[in-house]
Amino acid sequence: MTIVKDSIVSDMSLAPNGHLKIDWVQEHMPVLNRIREQFEQNKPFAGLKVAISLHLEAKTAYLAKVVQAGGADVTITGSNPLSTQDDVCAALVEDGIRVFAKYNPSPEEYKSHLIYTLETKPDLIIDDGGDLVTILHSEREDLAGQVRGGAEETTTGILRLKALEKSGNLKFPMIAVNDAFCKYLFDNRYGTGQSVWDGINRTTNLVVAGKTVVVVGYGWCGKGVAMRAKGLGAKVIVTEIDAIKAVEAYMDGFEVMSMSEAAKHGDYFVTVTGNKDVIRGEHMEQMKDGAILSNAGHFDVEINKVELEALADSKRTVRQDIEEYQLKDGRKIYLLAEGRLVNLAAGDGHPAEIMDMTFALQAVSLAHVNENYEQLGAKVVDVPYELDENVARLKLEALGIGIDTLSAEQKSYLDSWTE
Known part of the structure; x- marks a missing residue:
């Protein structure tokens, strides 16, 4: 220092x-x-x-x-x-x-x-x-x-x-x-969507195509993460607490289900909610061997690390920014960047x-x-x-892009209730 x-x-x-x-x-x-x-x-x-x-x-x-x-x-x-x-x-x-x-x-x-x-x-x-x-x-x-x-x-x-x-x-x-x-239309959607997968891909060096990605939260950041996962060839599941956003995710072509159900299917999990404990021990107990957990919310509270530690028999760093938790039944769960913002803690944002x-x-x-x-x-x-x-x-x-402008007549038409 x-x-x-x-x-x-x-x-x-x-x-x-x-x-x-x-x-x-x-x-x-x-x-x-x-x-x-x-x-x-x-x-x-x-x-x-x-x-x-x-x-x-x-x-x-x-x-x-x-x-x-x-x-x-x-x-x-x-x-x-x-x-x-x-x-x-x-x-x-x-x-x-x-x-x-x-x-x-x-x-x-x-x-x-x-x-x-x-x-x-x-x-x-x-x-x-x-x-x-x-x-x-x-x-x-x-x-x-x-x-x-x-x-x-x-x-x-x-x-x-x-x-x-x-x-x-x-x-x-x-x-x-x-x-x-x-x-939010650009930073949250296109920025987060790209940078999250930049961080995950450079950290894990694993393929995304053919895998199942669980996106936790379908706000603008979640939309971007899901869109880019789909573009990389993944099957995408969205979990939500908001009924309107859940319908939107369904209409956008993604599977929608509860976290309790999604936990059984995911290869990659990305949390983008701004809330705490959206992935908990009860979900980790359902996850498949080799599941990869990452967070793109601001604080490292979205994945309950205390409960993950409690489930594990051992823990080791297997690669920079990847911690391996071996559970009591032999399954391994991997946590990226200590559960902090994966796109910045394990990437350039x-x-x-x-x-x-x-x-x-x-x-x-x-x-x-x-x-x-x-x-x-x-x-x-x-x-x-x-x-x-x-x-x-x-x-x-x-x-170098130009767009149209309204004419005076068009403005008048839009401002009037009689035409």
């Missing part, structure tokens, strides 16, 4: 490789490049401090640099112990961004990095999963008074924020970036072109909060449609 320039990182000698990674994603993030140009001119965050907690890899690093280009004093930390990339952290320190993060910290170190980030007394925050907001509303309320507001990245974080709002305890406005069209749109939304949403925080009030706020649509238009421009 290295303490340098008010930062805590693993190894500053790794910075050159981190710069290469950041340069690569910058070349493939044209929307964020356009927003950076605007920020460099307008300086929306001049004189302000911004704290960021996100999966700390190259795409996130470039978002931090874009916010910095808008005039902010930026501090960043990771939002998951196994997704932080040490070379990227070192590169950010060289670029003048304060960093408190390293790969695979202890739980105590991980918590301390979050607190160090908040002790910079930020005016604005970008959160992923709600850890920064939770600390500001519990043990470090003394640091919350200066916060104007922020933006939240994930489904899990939005659930936590809405619980805070419902209880009447939310102290500042938070924009629900996760719920924006340009986030979503493709750069996908995160280009999501992080563009983060950047413009943060500017919107800063401009309007007094009017927004202490609540969870939707991304304004015009910001969402503008990101989509910038994406189309980058792709």
